[in-house]
Amino acid sequence: MMCRNLLFLLAMPAAAVPSFDIHLETAPELRWAEVTKYYMKDILAMGETFNRTLHNKFTVEELKEWADVLSNGVPKEFLDEFRGMEKIVNSPLWTADRLMLFNNLYELESPTMCSGILAAQQDGTVIHGRNMDYSFLYKMPDGSTHDWPDV
Numbered sequence: 001m002m003c004r005n006l007l008f009l010l011a012m013p014a015a016a017v018p019s020f021d022i023h024l025e026t027a028p029e030l031r032w033a034e035v036t037k038y039y040m041k042d043i044l045a046m047g048e049t050f051n052r053t054l055h056n057k058f059t060v061e062e063l064k065e066w067a068d069v070l071s072n073g074v075p076k077e078f079l080d081e082f083r084g085m086e087k088i089v090n091s092p093l094w095t096a097d098r099l100m101l102f103n104n105l106y107e108l109e110s111p112t113m114c115s116g117i118l119a120a121q122q123d124g125t126v127i128h129g130r131n132m133d134y135s136f137l138y139k140m141p142d143g144s145t146h147d148w149p150d151v
Helices: 002-011 033-038 040-057 060-073 076-089 096-103
Strands: 115-120 126-131
Touching: 033 040, 033 076, 040 060, 040 076, 040 096, 060 096, 076 096
Parallel strands: none
Antiparallel strands: 115 126
16 A cells, blocks of 8 residues: 555656745845745745744743844844845734744744755855755635645
8 A cells, every 4th residue: 555655646746846046146125035925925824823823832022032132143134134025025924023033943942853954066056955844734815724845
């Protein structure tokens, strides 16, 4: 039975993985615009689940402390990137502080099981990979449920 399931999975067409060119010469506020717009539906849908998760785990004061510590510990350029994404997303669920908290899930001790790699080739090409072996279920506007592998 397991072999039949494996053959079925191998026969399934792979979903195309999008590719983006991020130019560091671009103003930080605009640098992630293409990526943000591409994933807009999922970003907006994740907002409610992410904020509910945060508020179940932290008090409002703790979230403010986390945001303050994180914003004081990163270069202004990173903050400007988050502000640019916040402007594009244009949702009260996704402030620059919330985007920064989302970007720091490991530091927030959620999840604890993923591994990732960041490497640079000799020609300067940066390679990023992450094992998304935890679940983050959220509802899309059409009522379907998405998870990390869907993004």
